[in-house]
Amino acid sequence: MTSTDTAGPRRTRQRAAVSAAMGRNGEFRTAQEIHAALRDSGDSIGLATVYRTLAQLAEAHEIDCIRTPDGQAAYRRCSSGHHHHLICRNCGRTVEISPPAFEAWADQIASENGFTQIDHELELFGRCAACS
Amino acid sequence: MTSTDTAGPRRTRQRAAVSAAMGRNGEFRTAQEIHAALRDSGDSIGLATVYRTLAQLAEAHEIDCIRTPDGQAAYRRCSSGHHHHLICRNCGRTVEISPPAFEAWADQIASENGFTQIDHELELFGRCAACS
DNA sequence: CTGTATGCAAACATTTTGCATAAGC
């Protein structure tokens, strides 16, 4: 470090591309999907760089990471709104759901057990109408 | 098939061992953990057999399968009660919770969106009374 | 005895890492 450690990550074309690819909406996308999408868009980028960048973004809490039933890591932007997803096991179609009573229920269960600072992880997997 | 297809899986020592290893409580265990545990218990069993047996038990809905944040598959017995966990972020203490209305809510959300065959993943993380 | 389950090892898929090169600051 030269002077102040206000270093921060370097601004590279690849990092911007990955961040932009995540930027669209709150859909989940696997590292491989992002890599393929960027390659298709003409952005040449290495697979390892995608993984590294996603890991860094996740560490910085800029994006969220879950696991698909398949075992792959999937990422989404976790900007502000806290919502969950209903994911089609077959085609991957995703619907955002905003639980009306769920958050309250979680808090209640928690305080009944003396827990505080509750965070929760909830995903629904199923088969969408088009795939039935 | 010879006559009636009441075949069912064969009763082998290994299958019994895996099923027994899952039998304790409703905790999640990875395939590798189960394999190691069985080996330690003196039960000689192949890793592939553990994976195959777990996959079959899951297919038969005898056990449930989720993914750890680590990316490994974890299984638990889903005999009757479908419950979730409230986990202390600090000390790891775990409380089993049985959602009264949650399952119904999940099903409703799903059918509102045309989804069927719903499976869900829900974990609550917080800080328990002893750690506050 | 017939056929399924097992065990081993090789195949596979996904993610991580080492190292030389290119690029940011």
Next chain:
DNA sequence: GCTTATGCAAAATGTTTGCATACAG
């Protein structure tokens, strides 16, 4: 110019599969 990020390919990890053998029915 010094240092970090990238790219490639090899390694590591977790899981699946092919095939010969052992065992359940």
